[in-house]
Amino acid sequence: MDVTKMRRNYQAGALRRADLAEDPFRQFDHWFQTALQTPEVSEANAMTLATADQAGLVSARTVLLKAWDGQGFVFFTNTGSLKARQMAENAQVALLFAWLPLERQISIRGRAEKIALTDTLKYFLSRPRASQLGAWVSQQSHPISSRQILESKFEEMVKKFAEGEVPLPAAWSGYRVNPATIEFWQGRRDRLHDRFLYTRSPEDTWEIERLAP
Secondary structure (H helix, E strand, O other): OOHHHOOOOOOOOOOOHHHOOOOHHHHHHHHHHHHHOOOOOOOOOEEEEEEEOOOOOEEEEEEEOOEEEOOEEEEEEEOOOHHHHHHHHOOEEEEEEEEHHHOEEEEEEEEEEEOOHHHHHHHHHHOOHHHHHHHHHOOOOOOOOOHHHHHHHHHHHHHHOOOOOOOOOOOEEEEEEEEEEEEEEEOOHHHOOEEEEEEEOOOOOEEEEEEOO
16 A cells, blocks of 8 residues: 555635634634534544653653633543653643544643642542443553453452442542643645644733644
């Protein structure tokens, strides 16, 4: 297969300055709702999270957006995972939503921080019970010798918490990415894409500029 021949001429839509909300979170909500209503987008809240350690070694993975507001975008993870360890060393991260059926992307750069314990607990208690138990099982990102270890540990947790609610693990938290920039990308034909960048000012307002594709 010659991948150099693989190409698609984007023609799904256009993005003009006049189309944009002045607040990037309102603009995000508008595009997110469209993605939710598009059957071809299987998980609209799936986003790539890129992190780096102090030495600049970068890693990326897909996580799920679970909340957002004017302060940022929230996801949850094990605090011993690679992503959490890197965020502890270097709080600067990037997020990417790629809604390819809509020929749209949203790129976010900002600073990650843990959310309040009460907010983490509130979300944890809303999860399916099996997911709550799973959070107790895995030392995320650490080597294991077999899957059987996970399955045995899961059964152990089922018995341990057979009665009552599953408590919040100490090594599990929510993180909020507080954005410094948010870019909205709309594919256009002939690779003349539309790109608009929101940049947060020191006064906590947003400046908008068009970027060359």
